[in-house]
Each structure stands twice: as C-alpha cells, then as structure tokens.
Amino acid sequence: MIAIEVHLDADTAATMARDVRDGLSAEPKELAPKYFYDERGSQLFEQITELEEYYPTRAERAILAERSAEIVTAAGAPRSLVELGSGSAAKTRHLLDAMREAGCLSTYVPVDISEEITHETAGLLVEEYPGLAVRGLVCDFEQHLERIPDGEGGRLIAFLGGTVGNLYPRPRHDFLVRLRDLMGPEDRLLLGTDLVKGRERLEAAYDDASGVTAEFNKNVLAVLNRELGADFDLEAFEHVARYDEVEARMDIRLRSLVRQTVRIDGLDLAVEFAAGEEMRTEISTKFTYEQLARLYAEAGLALGGWFTDLDCDYALSLARPL
Ligand code: AVJ
Numbered sequence: 001m002i003a004i005e006v007h008l009d010a011d012t013a014a015t016m017a018r019d020v021r022d023g024l025s026a027e028p029k030e031l032a033p034k035y036f037y038d039e040r041g042s043q044l045f046e047q048i049t050e051l052e053e054y055y056p057t058r059a060e061r062a063i064l065a066e067r068s069a070e071i072v073t074a075a076g077a078p079r080s081l082v083e084l085g086s087g088s089a090a091k092t093r094h095l096l097d098a099m100r101e102a103g104c105l106s107t108y109v110p111v112d113i114s115e116e117i118t119h120e121t122a123g124l125l126v127e128e129y130p131g132l133a134v135r136g137l138v139c140d141f142e143q144h145l146e147r148i149p150d151g152e153g154g155r156l157i158a159f160l161g162g163t164v165g166n167l168y169p170r171p172r173h174d175f176l177v178r179l180r181d182l183m184g185p186e187d188r189l190l191l192g193t194d195l196v197k198g199r200e201r202l203e204a205a206y207d208d209a210s211g212v213t214a215e216f217n218k219n220v221l222a223v224l225n226r227e228l229g230a231d232f233d234l235e236a237f238e239h240v241a242r243y244d245e246v247e248a249r250m251d252i253r254l255r256s257l258v259r260q261t262v263r264i265d266g267l268d269l270a271v272e273f274a275a276g277e278e279m280r281t282e283i284s285t286k287f288t289y290e291q292l293a294r295l296y297a298e299a300g301l302a303l304g305g306w307f308t309d310l311d312c313d314y315a316l317s318l319a320r321p322l
Contacts, residue, residue, distance in 0.1 A: 002122045004136035006115055007144045013227070017267060020228060024264075024271050029279035031220055033166050036282070038223050044216040051212060053204040056162050056194050059314035064091050067307050067316075068098035072156070074305040074318055075188040077104040079153035084141045085163055086110035089121045095158065095190075096129060107133045107151060111141050145178050154186035162194045162314070165249070165285040172285075176299035180321055189301065189319040195312060196286040199243045206241035206250050206284070214239030217254060220281055229265035236260055240278060249285040253278040292317055 009015065016035065023030045037045065049057035064071075072078070072095065081099060083092055089110060099105035108125060112118045115138045122134040135149050148157075157179065167175060179189060206213055217239045221232035240253040256273035263270055273279075287295075293303045296319045305318030 001133045002126055002136070003134070004115075004118060004122060004138060005147070007137065007139035007147060008113075008115070009140070009143070012140075016227060020224060020264070021267050021269060024269070024279075029271075029273075029277070031224075031279065031281050033282040035223050036216060036220050038219070038226075041216060041219045041223065044212060044219060047212045048208070048216060051205075051208045051210070053201075053208045054213075055201070055205060055313050059309040059311070060160060060162070060192050060316065061091055062309045063307050063314065063316050064094040068094040069101065071095070071190065071305065071307060071316065071318065072098040072102050072104070075156045075190065076154055076186060077102045078151075078156040078186070078188065079104050080107040080109060080151035080155040081105075082109040082111065082148055082151075082155050082157045084111050084157070084159040085161060086112045086121065086136075087114070087117055089125065091160060092158070093128075095156070096125070096132075099156075100129060104153070105129065105132065106153070107135060109135050109137065109149060109151075109155075111137045111139065111148065113138070113140055142175065145175075146182060148182060150184075151187075154184075154188070156188050156190055157183070158190040158192075160190070160192040160316075162192050162284070164191060165194055165287070166282060167285075168283065173295070173299060176295065176301065180300045183321045185321060187321070188304075191292075191317050191319065193287045193292065193315050193317065194284070195308070195315055196248055196288050197313060199245070202243045202250060202286065203241055206252060207239065211239075213241065217241075217252060217281055221254070224264065228267055231263050231265075233260070247283075247285070248287070248291075249283045251280065252282040252284065253280050255279075287315070289315070297322070 048054050118136045218234045224230040237254040240255050242251050244251045256277045259275045260273050296303045300322050301319040302322050304320050307316045
C-alpha cells in the first residue's frame with residue numbers, strides 16, 4: 001500500500017525571494033543552506049559523501065549497518081519508521097531490515113521535499129518489503145512536521161545525515177520541541193550528529209583537495225542566478241571553511257575576491273560586496289554526548305541510547321519524551 005500526500009507551498013518561490021532578500025541585506029550577509037540542493041547541488045553533495053576527507057556519511061552508514069538491530073530493540077520494536085529527509089532511503093534499509101527481523105515492521109513514512117524521489121523510493125520499498133505500508137509526505141518538514149501521521153505501536157522518527165547541525169541554536173531548540181510535542185510516550189527520536197573533533201580533520205572534510213565542496217558551495221550562486229535572475233560571477237568568489245571552536249561548528253562562507261556589485265533582477269536589488277567580504281552559506285555544528293543530553297533535556301526529551309562508529313567520529317542518539 002502506497003499513499004503519498006503532497007503539501008508543497010504554492011509560494012515556495014516567494015519564500016526563497018524573501019529569504020534571499022533578508023539574508024543579503026543582513027550584516028554579515030548570509031544565505032540559507034537549503035538552497036544548495038537543486039539537482040546539481042544534490043549531485044555534488046552525493047560526490048561529497050564519497051570523498052576520502054568527508055567521513056560523516058561513511059561513519060553513519062557503518063553504525064546503521066552494524067547496530068540497527070540494537071537500535072530497534074532499544075527503541076522498543078516500533079511498528080513505524082518515520083524518516084525526515086528520506087531521499088532515496090539508502091541507509092534506511094538497515095533499519096527496515098532490523099524491524100522486519102524483529103517482526104514489528106508495519107509502516108514506513110518517508111518525509112521529503114522531492115515528490116519524484118519519494119514516489120520512486122516508495123515504489124521500490126513496497127516491492128522489497130512485501131506487506132509494508134508506505135505513507136509518504138512531500139513537504140518542507142521544518143514547516144509541516146505536524147502532518148506526520150500517528151502510528152499505533154510506536155514510531156521511530158529518524159533524522160539522519162547530521163542535518164540538524166545546519167540549524168542555529170534557537171531554531172534547533174524550537175525544532176526539537178516541535179518533534180517532542182508530536183511524540184507519544186512510545187515514540188523515539190533517532191538523531192544523526194557529527195561529533196566534536198580536531199580542527200584539521202573537520203576543515204579537510206569541508207575543504208577537500210579535489211574542490212568538490214568548493215563547487216557545491218558556489219552552486220548556491222548558480223541557483224540564485226537561475227531562480228532569481230541574479231548575475232553572480234562564480235569565479236569572483238572563493239570557498240572558505242573554518243572551524244569555529246567556540247561555537248563548535250564549521251562556518252562555511254563565500255568570499256568575494258573583488259569589490260563588486262551583483263544585480264538580482266527578480267528582487268529588483270543591487271548588492272554590494274567589498275573585496276574580501278565574506279557571506280555565510282552554512283553552519284555545520286559538531287556535538288558531544290553531554291551537549292546532546294542537555295539539548296534534549298531542554299526540549300523535554302531524554303537521551304536514552306548512544307551509538308557511535310569505532311572511531312567515535314559520529315553518533316546516532318535515541319531520545320524519548322520526558
Ligand atoms: C548534509 C548538512 C549534513 O553539514 O556535513 C557537506 C552538508 N556541506 N559539506 C554537512 C555539507 C558541506 C552536510 N549536511
């Protein structure tokens with residue numbers, strides 16, 4: 001059984017226009033990381049996950065491959081798996097396999113912004129898991145979390161990939177509170193987070209030798225050129241990736257190589273960049289066990305399970321409502 005609901009805003013374009021106008025008028029200038037991911041950006045991110053320097057995807061896959069049975073048991077053998085940002089559900093199959101083996105698997109709820117990939121994934125999964133019900137939701141999950149269907153027998157709500165690290169502390173807290181508010185006593189959250197480590201490995205992971213991450217970062221300018229009629233010259237900016245030890249996060253920026261004025265016709269806006277001026281395009285926060293325990297507690301959740309790879313580079317944590 002496949003049922004997919006679509007809740008895409010008619011005004012996705014208007015939201016982007018407003019976000020970009022606000023971000024480029026702010027001091028310092030800033031763009032939201034969600035605009036990286038057009039088709040080209042998604043391809044480039046796929047390439048990033050295969051880079052020698054970029055360990056998080058491999059580490060998370062290893063944890064899921066080796067410990068999904070343990071995770072499912074610790075989560076109380078839930079009947080539904082809800083996945084935020086499901087995409088092609090590549091890593092999810094480890095969890096679905098473990099739920100099938102535990103005899104609890106009933107429903108998969110993929111939540112993703114792409115309608116095409118959600119349909120495609122749903123079709124493949126019902127064939128691979130006979131009897132599985134797929135109740136997909138196509139939406140921006142930051143906006144439509146509350147539409148996630150209820151499940152009987154407990155839900156495991158997975159938010160993998162470390163994407164929670166893109167959020168600033170306030171919106172991150174609000175997001176955890178909203179998740180907590182839609183969780184019943186049997187539901188569990190499974191959150192993927194990159195962990196604090198030395199500057200060298202972090203900066204290499206976000207500034208790889210082959211320049212894929214630089215291209216990924218600059219691609220956001222191509223997105224603005226196409227979607228908003230801007231005239232960014234991608235050659236006139238360089239990729240900057242620094243670890244901010246105080247905030248424990250990667251701080252990713254584009255630095256203007258020259259003094260320049262960029263026109264954004266769709267916003268009827270001219271934006272000045274000084275030579276050397278930096279515009280932030282992403283933060284990627286790194287966590288510790290203690291920090292996560294505190295963030296959960298502040299949001300009315302209790303950290304109940306902790307699963308890392310052998311090198312302790314990355315963690316999946318399980319949380320329950322307090
Ligand atoms: C997909 C948000 C988890 O922060 O590591 C990778 C995105 N940016 N390299 C991350 C990203 C530059 C990635 N997340």
